Amino acid sequence: MNDHVIHSAQLITSSEIVDDGWVAWQNDTIVATGAGEEWRTRATKATTVTDAAGNFLTAGFIDIHCHGGNGAAFDDGPDAIRTALRAHRAKGTTRSVISLVSGTHASLVRSLSAIAELAATDPLILGSHLEGPYLHASFKGAHSSDVLRNPTTGEIDELLSAASGTLQQITIAPELDGAMDAIAQLSAAGVTVAIGHTSADYDQTLAAIDAGARLLTHTFNGMRGIHHREPGPVAAAISRESVILELINDGVHVHPDVMKLLFASAPGRVALVSDAMAAACANDGHYQLGSLDVTVTDGVARLSDNGSIAGSTLTMDAAVRRAVTEVGLTLPQAASAASAVPARAIGRSGDLGTLAPGFAADAVLLDADLKVQAVWAAGRELPLPDHRDA
Numbered sequence: 569m570n571d572h573v574i575h576s577a578q579l580i581t582s583s584e585i586v587d588d589g590w591v592a593w594q595n596d597t598i599v600a601t602g603a604g605e606e607w608r609t610r611a612t613k614a615t616t617v618t619d620a621a622g623n624f625l626t627a628g629f630i631d632i633h634c635h636g637g638n639g640a641a642f643d644d645g646p647d648a649i650r651t652a653l654r655a656h657r658a659k660g661t662t663r664s665v666i667s668l669v670s671g672t673h674a675s676l677v678r679s680l681s682a683i684a685e686l687a688a689t690d691p692l693i694l695g696s697h698l699e700g701p702y703l704h705a706s707f708k709g710a711h712s713s714d715v716l717r718n719p720t721t722g723e724i725d726e727l728l729s730a731a732s733g734t735l736q737q738i739t740i741a742p743e744l745d746g747a748m749d750a751i752a753q754l755s756a757a758g759v760t761v762a763i764g765h766t767s768a769d770y771d772q773t774l775a776a777i778d779a780g781a782r783l784l785t786h787t788f789n790g791m792r793g794i795h796h797r798e799p800g801p802v803a804a805a806i807s808r809e810s811v812i813l814e815l816i817n818d819g820v821h822v823h824p825d826v827m828k829l830l831f832a833s834a835p836g837r838v839a840l841v842s843d844a845m846a847a848a849c850a851n852d853g854h855y856q857l858g859s860l861d862v863t864v865t866d867g868v869a870r871l872s873d874n875g876s877i878a879g880s881t882l883t884m885d886a887a888v889r890r891a892v893t894e895v896g897l898t899l900p901q902a903a904s905a906a907s908a909v910p911a912r913a914i915g916r917s918g919d920l921g922t923l924a925p926g927f928a929a930d931a932v933l934l935d936a937d938l939k940v941q942a943v944w945a946a947g948r949e950l951p952l953p954d955h956r957d958a
Contacts, residue, residue, distance in 0.1 A: 569617075570595050570947050571719040574931065577608040577620035580627070582904045590627065593609065594799040596691075609774075618942070620933055624899065627646055627907040627923045628662025628930030628945055629884035632737065633697060633786065633814055633841035635667045635816045635857065637848035638799040642666050643858060646682055646883055653692070655849035656842070658952045659883035662930035662945035663694050663920060665736045667843075669858035670700030670711040674832050684701065687734045692945050694914065695734035699785065702750065703765035708903045709766065711880035712859045719750035720883040726900055735759050736914045739785040741766035742776035755780030760914050762814070763801055765790040773804035777811060783913050786843055787813040787830060788822050789877070806833045812913040814841045815905075817890045818882040820868055824894045831897060831905075840887040840902075844932035845869055845879035868928055899938075 572593050579589025579601065590607035592600045600610060611617055614650045635641060638655035640648035653664055665685050666677060676698065683696040700711050702719045719740065727733060737760040740747055763776050764785025768791065784791075784805040792800035800856060805811040815838050831838050842848065846855045848866040854872070856861045857879060861872040869878045884906050891902035904921075911921030920928050929947035932940060943950045 571612065571614055572616045572618070572929070572944070572947065573607050573611050574618040574620050574621060574625060574933075576621060577625035577933070579603070579625050580743065580900055580903045581901055581923065585624070585900060589625065592932065593947050596929050598923065598925050598927050598929050601923060617894045623936070624934040624938070625923070625940060626899075626934065627921050627927075627930050628932055628943070629660045629888070629906040630659065630694075630833055630910040630921055631656065631661045631842050631884050632662045632665040632694075632839065632910045633667050633699070633880055634661075634664055634844050635669065636846040637844050637850065639846055639850040641846045641856065643668055643671070643679065645679075646686055649683070649686060649693075652846070652848075656844070656883060657692070657943060657950050658940070659849070659886075660885045660932040660940045660943055661842075661883070662943065662950075663692055664933070665694050665697045665914065665929075667697040667699050668682040670703060670715045671858060673726070676701070677726060677730040679729060680735065681732075684730070684732040684734045690892075694916070696731060697734040697736055698725070698738040700739060702744055702747065702755055704743065704767045706767050707741070707765045709765060709790045709876060710857050710860055710862070714859075718745045721749065721753060721948040724750055724753055728759075730752075733758075737762055737783060740776075740781075741768065742779075742781065743768045743772050747776065748779050751776055751779040751781055758915070763791075763805070766801060767792065768801050770799045770801070770804045773801040774808070777804065777808050782810055782812065782826075784811060784813045786816050786821065786841065787838075788826065789816065806830075809837070812837050812839050812909060814839050815840060816843045816880055816882060817887040817895065818880045819890060819894070821877060821880065827895045829897065831901070836904070836909065838905050839913050840884065840891065840906045841910070842882040842884055842887065843880050844882050848881045848883060850881075850932055885938070885940050889948060892938065914927075
């Protein structure tokens with residue numbers, strides 16, 4: 569039995585900060601929360617007790633769009649995935665969806681199968697995300713045009729089979745031939761369909777939402793912008809309460825003032841994501857993203873041949889900090905955008921992303937500067953490197 573109590577924390581809920589808060593869990597599930605000295609009634613000689621010393625305690629971060637880190641790319645297989653996740657977990661990401669860039673059908677089938685095997689043994693891996701290959705070539709970003717194609721029912725059936733129920737989300741350009749049928753097929757299989765890397769206009773985006781799409785991939789990036797006569801996919805997604813909007817808050821992809829507009833326009837529906845590639849928690853230099861060459865300079869990743877942004881070097885703790893210090897969100901709002909909202913995006917709002925009884929024992933302790941001091945996932949404390957606050 570793994571009994572644990574964390575007390576004397578500033579406990580972050582979705583709407584407030586509870587002073588002198590505490591959380592108790594058994595094994596991998598939270599059993600009680602509260603404030604004051606009542607935690608003592610939960611502690612026995614077998615209980616591990618952690619004094620939060622007035623630091624902030626929030627639900628663990630959930631990254632539903634990440635491609636790698638620590639010098640390793642998720643596309644390179646299980647060992648690379650484990651290497652990258654060690655770095656992101658030390659930054660407060662307690663649950664991860666493994667994102668893959670566009671590839672050949674055979675390569676994606678192999679990757680989905682490998683991720684399914686990992687997820688079966690590691691509960692912190694929630695499954696996979698196919699960012700492509702069903703993307704529009706004009707908005708391909710850091711995806712190779714050689715492997716982009718239209719979706720087919722047979723191909724999607726094979727992808728679903730390879731994933732064995734672990735395909736969490738897929739990004740599709742809804743204007744492609746066969747895309748609407750694919751959206752309906754994937755949604756019926758329980759996959760969160762995201763709209764992205766798309767030339768779709770406002771009406772095409774609404775049609776995709778009506779067909780079952782429930783997410784917008786890295787909002788503003790890889791799509792038409794908002795025009796006063798042609799509102800585009802962002803405005804369409806904002807208009808529908810069923811849609812959650814991903815946001816890369818690294819100071820490069822989207823201007824802080826535009827992020828403020830998005831949070832104000834879609835309160836409670838913006839999910840912070842890292843979209844991190846291999847250079848996250850690693851050095852500047854040359855990397856591969858799928859088959860493409862990437863150069864990272866001053867922490868900004870761009871395709872070596874044309875300078876297009878190629879993912880990020882962001883971690884979720886930094887995204888939360890920036891949401892507070894640059895976007896002006898409250899800490900509960902920022903933390904929720906990194907935990908409860910992404911959990912809802914992939915249909916896990918009933919057991920992940922909230923510090924409440926019955927939810928997973930995933931928590932992050934942050935100091936006054938919102939730097940990570942400790943991380944627990946599925947009830948176990950995760951190791952942190954000595955350079956965690958770098």
